[in-house]
Amino acid sequence: MAEKQRTVAEVVTLSGKGLHSGKQVNLVIKPAGENYGYRFQRVDLEGQPVIRALAENVVSTARGTTLQENGGQVMTIEHLCAALQGVGVDNTHIEIDGPEVPIMDGSSKYFIQGLKAAGTVEQLEDRNYFSVTEKVVYREDNGVEVSIEPADSYSIDVHIDFNSKVLGKQQARLGSLSDFETEISSCKTFVFLHELEFLAQNNLIKGGDVDNALIIVDRPMSQEQLDRLSQLFHKPKIEVLPEGYLNNTERTFENEPARHKLLDIVGDLALAGVHLKGKVVANKPGHHANTELAKKIRQLITNHK
Ligand SMILES: [Zn+2]
Numbered sequence: 001m002a003e004k005q006r007t008v009a010e011v012v013t014l015s016g017k018g019l020h021s022g023k024q025v026n027l028v029i030k031p032a033g034e035n036y037g038y039r040f041q042r043v044d045l046e047g048q049p050v051i052r053a054l055a056e057n058v059v060s061t062a063r064g065t066t067l068q069e070n071g072g073q074v075m076t077i078e079h080l081c082a083a084l085q086g087v088g089v090d091n092t093h094i095e096i097d098g099p100e101v102p103i104m105d106g107s108s109k110y111f112i113q114g115l116k117a118a119g120t121v122e123q124l125e126d127r128n129y130f131s132v133t134e135k136v137v138y139r140e141d142n143g144v145e146v147s148i149e150p151a152d153s154y155s156i157d158v159h160i161d162f163n164s165k166v167l168g169k170q171q172a173r174l175g176s177l178s179d180f181e182t183e184i185s186s187c188k189t190f191v192f193l194h195e196l197e198f199l200a201q202n203n204l205i206k207g208g209d210v211d212n213a214l215i216i217v218d219r220p221m222s223q224e225q226l227d228r229l230s231q232l233f234h235k236p237k238i239e240v241l242p243e244g245y246l247n248n249t250e251r252t253f254e255n256e257p258a259r260h261k262l263l264d265i266v267g268d269l270a271l272a273g274v275h276l277k278g279k280v281v282a283n284k285p286g287h288h289a290n291t292e293l294a295k296k297i298r299q300l301i302t303n304h305k
Pocket residue numbers: 078079189260263264
Protein backbone atom coordinates (compact mmCIF):
# COMPACT_ATOMS: atom_id res chain seq x y z
CA MET A 1 0.00 0.00 0.00
CA ALA A 2 1.25 3.45 -0.85
CA GLU A 3 2.42 5.65 1.99
CA LYS A 4 0.25 8.62 2.83
CA GLN A 5 1.31 12.24 3.26
CA ARG A 6 1.77 13.53 6.81
CA THR A 7 1.62 16.85 8.63
CA VAL A 8 2.31 17.89 12.24
CA ALA A 9 -0.42 16.81 14.67
CA GLU A 10 -0.29 20.12 16.53
CA VAL A 11 1.46 23.47 16.45
CA VAL A 12 5.16 23.44 17.41
CA THR A 13 6.77 26.62 18.73
CA LEU A 14 10.53 27.10 19.00
CA SER A 15 12.80 30.08 19.51
CA GLY A 16 16.47 30.83 19.36
CA LYS A 17 19.10 33.09 17.84
CA GLY A 18 20.06 33.30 14.20
CA LEU A 19 23.71 32.47 13.56
CA HIS A 20 24.37 35.41 11.25
CA SER A 21 22.02 38.02 12.62
CA GLY A 22 22.21 37.11 16.32
CA LYS A 23 18.53 38.06 16.45
CA GLN A 24 16.06 36.17 18.61
CA VAL A 25 13.55 34.51 16.28
CA ASN A 26 10.32 32.64 16.97
CA LEU A 27 9.14 29.75 14.82
CA VAL A 28 5.56 28.50 14.74
CA ILE A 29 5.34 25.22 12.83
CA LYS A 30 1.71 24.55 11.87
CA PRO A 31 -0.27 21.75 10.22
CA ALA A 32 -1.03 22.19 6.51
CA GLY A 33 -3.16 20.41 3.92
CA GLU A 34 -2.14 17.84 1.33
CA ASN A 35 0.35 18.82 -1.38
CA TYR A 36 1.20 22.04 0.48
CA GLY A 37 4.89 21.18 0.97
CA TYR A 38 7.00 23.34 3.30
CA ARG A 39 6.28 27.07 3.25
CA PHE A 40 7.74 29.84 5.42
CA GLN A 41 5.88 33.03 6.19
CA ARG A 42 7.76 36.15 7.32
CA VAL A 43 5.12 37.46 9.73
CA ASP A 44 7.42 40.36 10.74
CA LEU A 45 7.38 41.89 7.24
CA GLU A 46 4.73 44.03 5.64
CA GLY A 47 2.38 41.87 3.60
CA GLN A 48 3.70 38.79 5.44
CA PRO A 49 5.21 37.15 2.34
CA VAL A 50 5.10 33.38 1.94
CA ILE A 51 8.27 31.66 0.72
CA ARG A 52 7.98 28.11 -0.60
CA ALA A 53 10.86 25.76 0.28
CA LEU A 54 11.68 24.90 -3.33
CA ALA A 55 15.06 24.80 -5.06
CA GLU A 56 14.15 27.51 -7.59
CA ASN A 57 13.77 29.94 -4.67
CA VAL A 58 17.40 29.55 -3.49
CA VAL A 59 19.17 32.92 -3.75
CA SER A 60 22.29 32.33 -1.65
CA THR A 61 24.30 29.39 -0.34
CA ALA A 62 26.95 31.32 1.58
CA ARG A 63 27.25 29.64 5.00
CA GLY A 64 23.70 28.28 4.77
CA THR A 65 20.83 28.05 2.33
CA THR A 66 18.72 31.19 1.79
CA LEU A 67 15.31 31.22 0.09
CA GLN A 68 13.50 34.19 -1.41
CA GLU A 69 10.03 34.58 -2.87
CA ASN A 70 7.37 37.31 -2.94
CA GLY A 71 9.85 39.86 -1.62
CA GLY A 72 10.69 37.91 1.53
CA GLN A 73 13.83 36.00 2.48
CA VAL A 74 14.55 33.30 5.01
CA MET A 75 18.09 32.14 5.80
CA THR A 76 19.60 28.91 7.15
CA ILE A 77 16.60 26.71 6.41
CA GLU A 78 18.54 23.45 5.98
CA HIS A 79 18.67 21.99 9.51
CA LEU A 80 14.93 22.53 10.00
CA CYS A 81 14.06 21.09 6.58
CA ALA A 82 16.27 18.06 7.38
CA ALA A 83 14.37 17.53 10.65
CA LEU A 84 11.02 17.71 8.82
CA GLN A 85 12.29 15.04 6.42
CA GLY A 86 13.60 12.97 9.33
CA VAL A 87 10.23 12.81 11.08
CA GLY A 88 8.34 12.29 7.81
CA VAL A 89 6.45 15.58 7.55
CA ASP A 90 5.29 16.35 3.97
CA ASN A 91 3.25 19.49 4.61
CA THR A 92 3.71 22.37 7.04
CA HIS A 93 3.29 26.14 7.24
CA ILE A 94 6.07 27.79 9.25
CA GLU A 95 5.63 31.29 10.60
CA ILE A 96 8.88 33.07 11.37
CA ASP A 97 9.30 36.58 12.78
CA GLY A 98 12.84 37.24 11.64
CA PRO A 99 15.21 36.73 8.70
CA GLU A 100 16.81 33.50 9.83
CA VAL A 101 15.87 30.09 11.24
CA PRO A 102 17.53 29.83 14.68
CA ILE A 103 20.79 27.89 14.76
CA MET A 104 19.88 26.14 18.06
CA ASP A 105 22.86 23.84 18.85
CA GLY A 106 24.07 23.71 15.23
CA SER A 107 22.26 20.46 14.49
CA SER A 108 18.67 19.27 13.87
CA LYS A 109 18.31 17.90 17.40
CA TYR A 110 15.96 20.50 18.89
CA PHE A 111 13.79 20.67 15.77
CA ILE A 112 13.38 16.88 15.91
CA GLN A 113 12.56 17.06 19.63
CA GLY A 114 9.84 19.66 19.07
CA LEU A 115 8.37 17.87 16.07
CA LYS A 116 8.35 14.50 17.83
CA ALA A 117 6.69 15.95 20.90
CA ALA A 118 3.87 17.24 18.69
CA GLY A 119 3.72 14.08 16.61
CA THR A 120 2.54 13.71 13.02
CA VAL A 121 -0.77 12.66 11.48
CA GLU A 122 -1.49 10.76 8.32
CA GLN A 123 -3.41 12.60 5.60
CA LEU A 124 -5.68 11.25 2.89
CA GLU A 125 -3.52 11.56 -0.20
CA ASP A 126 -0.59 9.35 -1.19
CA ARG A 127 2.89 10.71 -0.65
CA ASN A 128 4.50 12.31 -3.72
CA TYR A 129 7.68 10.62 -4.89
CA PHE A 130 10.20 11.30 -7.57
CA SER A 131 11.76 8.02 -8.71
CA VAL A 132 15.07 8.65 -10.41
CA THR A 133 15.18 6.86 -13.76
CA GLU A 134 18.49 8.23 -15.00
CA LYS A 135 21.51 9.45 -13.07
CA VAL A 136 21.46 13.20 -12.37
CA VAL A 137 24.84 14.81 -11.63
CA TYR A 138 26.08 18.21 -10.50
CA ARG A 139 29.86 18.52 -10.81
CA GLU A 140 32.53 21.18 -10.37
CA ASP A 141 36.18 21.15 -11.46
CA ASN A 142 37.51 21.03 -7.89
CA GLY A 143 36.30 17.48 -7.14
CA VAL A 144 32.89 18.55 -5.87
CA GLU A 145 30.25 16.16 -7.19
CA VAL A 146 26.73 15.40 -5.97
CA SER A 147 24.57 12.90 -7.83
CA ILE A 148 21.45 10.79 -7.52
CA GLU A 149 21.00 7.52 -9.38
CA PRO A 150 18.16 5.00 -9.68
CA ALA A 151 17.50 2.85 -6.59
CA ASP A 152 14.44 1.38 -4.85
CA SER A 153 14.84 3.61 -1.81
CA TYR A 154 16.46 6.86 -0.68
CA SER A 155 20.02 6.60 0.62
CA ILE A 156 22.92 9.03 0.92
CA ASP A 157 26.69 8.44 0.88
CA VAL A 158 29.00 11.33 1.72
CA HIS A 159 32.75 11.68 1.30
CA ILE A 160 34.63 14.74 2.50
CA ASP A 161 38.30 15.67 2.34
CA PHE A 162 39.45 18.95 3.79
CA ASN A 163 43.10 18.08 3.23
CA SER A 164 43.88 19.01 6.82
CA LYS A 165 45.68 17.11 9.59
CA VAL A 166 42.63 17.24 11.86
CA LEU A 167 39.92 16.92 9.26
CA GLY A 168 41.10 14.75 6.38
CA LYS A 169 39.08 12.13 4.56
CA GLN A 170 35.84 11.08 6.25
CA GLN A 171 32.69 9.38 5.12
CA ALA A 172 29.15 8.88 6.33
CA ARG A 173 26.15 6.93 5.11
CA LEU A 174 22.42 7.03 5.67
CA GLY A 175 20.61 3.90 4.48
CA SER A 176 17.12 5.17 5.24
CA LEU A 177 15.46 8.36 6.49
CA SER A 178 14.16 6.31 9.42
CA ASP A 179 17.74 6.28 10.78
CA PHE A 180 18.10 10.07 10.49
CA GLU A 181 17.16 10.82 14.08
CA THR A 182 19.62 8.43 15.74
CA GLU A 183 22.49 8.55 13.25
CA ILE A 184 22.53 12.11 11.91
CA SER A 185 20.19 14.60 13.56
CA SER A 186 22.41 15.56 16.52
CA CYS A 187 25.57 16.09 14.44
CA LYS A 188 26.72 19.67 14.72
CA THR A 189 27.99 21.99 12.08
CA PHE A 190 31.74 22.67 12.10
CA VAL A 191 34.07 25.49 11.29
CA PHE A 192 37.82 25.98 11.09
CA LEU A 193 39.12 28.27 13.80
CA HIS A 194 40.76 30.69 11.37
CA GLU A 195 37.40 31.13 9.58
CA LEU A 196 35.62 31.72 12.85
CA GLU A 197 38.03 34.43 14.01
CA PHE A 198 37.62 36.16 10.68
CA LEU A 199 33.82 35.94 10.83
CA ALA A 200 33.71 37.22 14.39
CA GLN A 201 36.04 40.11 13.67
CA ASN A 202 33.92 41.11 10.68
CA ASN A 203 30.64 40.79 12.56
CA LEU A 204 29.51 38.00 10.27
CA ILE A 205 28.74 35.63 13.09
CA LYS A 206 26.72 36.81 16.04
CA GLY A 207 24.89 33.70 17.19
CA GLY A 208 26.59 34.47 20.43
CA ASP A 209 28.17 31.51 22.09
CA VAL A 210 30.39 28.85 20.61
CA ASP A 211 28.24 25.89 21.61
CA ASN A 212 26.66 25.59 18.19
CA ALA A 213 29.65 24.36 16.15
CA LEU A 214 32.58 21.98 16.33
CA ILE A 215 35.67 24.13 15.98
CA ILE A 216 38.64 22.60 14.22
CA VAL A 217 42.13 23.86 15.05
CA ASP A 218 44.58 22.86 12.37
CA ARG A 219 47.53 25.05 13.28
CA PRO A 220 49.50 25.68 16.49
CA MET A 221 47.96 28.17 18.91
CA SER A 222 49.81 30.24 21.51
CA GLN A 223 48.37 30.71 25.00
CA GLU A 224 47.88 34.38 24.15
CA GLN A 225 45.74 33.49 21.14
CA LEU A 226 43.70 31.07 23.24
CA ASP A 227 43.15 33.74 25.88
CA ARG A 228 41.95 36.12 23.22
CA LEU A 229 39.48 33.48 22.02
CA SER A 230 38.23 32.97 25.55
CA GLN A 231 37.37 36.66 25.61
CA LEU A 232 35.87 36.68 22.15
CA PHE A 233 33.64 33.70 22.95
CA HIS A 234 32.93 34.65 26.58
CA LYS A 235 34.25 31.29 27.77
CA PRO A 236 36.49 31.00 30.84
CA LYS A 237 38.87 28.38 29.53
CA ILE A 238 39.37 27.57 25.89
CA GLU A 239 41.85 24.84 25.01
CA VAL A 240 42.68 22.57 22.11
CA LEU A 241 41.96 18.88 22.67
CA PRO A 242 44.59 16.36 21.47
CA GLU A 243 42.42 15.44 18.44
CA GLY A 244 42.54 19.05 17.25
CA TYR A 245 39.06 20.24 18.26
CA LEU A 246 38.41 23.10 20.68
CA ASN A 247 36.88 22.10 24.00
CA ASN A 248 33.85 24.36 23.45
CA THR A 249 31.41 21.54 22.78
CA GLU A 250 31.19 17.75 22.73
CA ARG A 251 31.60 15.58 19.71
CA THR A 252 29.35 12.52 19.60
CA PHE A 253 30.74 10.74 16.56
CA GLU A 254 34.31 10.45 15.36
CA ASN A 255 33.10 11.31 11.82
CA GLU A 256 30.70 14.01 12.97
CA PRO A 257 31.73 16.53 10.29
CA ALA A 258 30.88 14.05 7.48
CA ARG A 259 27.60 13.24 9.22
CA HIS A 260 26.74 16.92 9.43
CA LYS A 261 27.43 17.32 5.70
CA LEU A 262 24.93 14.49 5.22
CA LEU A 263 22.41 16.33 7.41
CA ASP A 264 22.81 19.39 5.17
CA ILE A 265 22.17 17.25 2.08
CA VAL A 266 18.91 15.92 3.56
CA GLY A 267 17.80 19.50 4.24
CA ASP A 268 18.92 20.93 0.88
CA LEU A 269 17.44 18.08 -1.18
CA ALA A 270 14.13 18.58 0.64
CA LEU A 271 13.92 21.58 -1.73
CA ALA A 272 13.06 19.09 -4.49
CA GLY A 273 9.61 19.39 -2.90
CA VAL A 274 8.85 15.65 -3.01
CA HIS A 275 10.27 12.49 -1.49
CA LEU A 276 13.10 11.00 -3.48
CA LYS A 277 13.69 7.42 -4.51
CA GLY A 278 17.32 7.18 -5.47
CA LYS A 279 20.86 6.76 -4.23
CA VAL A 280 22.68 10.01 -3.52
CA VAL A 281 26.48 10.03 -3.67
CA ALA A 282 28.23 13.21 -2.61
CA ASN A 283 31.91 14.08 -2.84
CA LYS A 284 32.97 17.25 -1.01
CA PRO A 285 29.37 18.52 -0.92
CA GLY A 286 28.23 21.96 0.14
CA HIS A 287 25.04 24.01 0.03
CA HIS A 288 25.77 25.24 -3.47
CA ALA A 289 26.27 21.77 -4.97
CA ASN A 290 23.36 20.30 -2.99
CA THR A 291 20.89 22.94 -4.09
CA GLU A 292 22.13 22.81 -7.71
CA LEU A 293 21.28 19.09 -7.71
CA ALA A 294 17.91 19.89 -6.15
CA LYS A 295 17.30 22.42 -8.97
CA LYS A 296 18.07 19.78 -11.61
CA ILE A 297 15.65 17.37 -9.93
CA ARG A 298 13.00 20.13 -9.81
CA GLN A 299 13.41 20.70 -13.54
CA LEU A 300 12.87 17.00 -14.22
CA ILE A 301 9.77 16.97 -12.00
CA THR A 302 8.32 20.07 -13.67
CA ASN A 303 9.00 18.69 -17.16
CA HIS A 304 7.25 15.43 -16.29
CA LYS A 305 4.04 17.24 -15.45
ZN1 LIG B 1 24.62 22.58 8.30
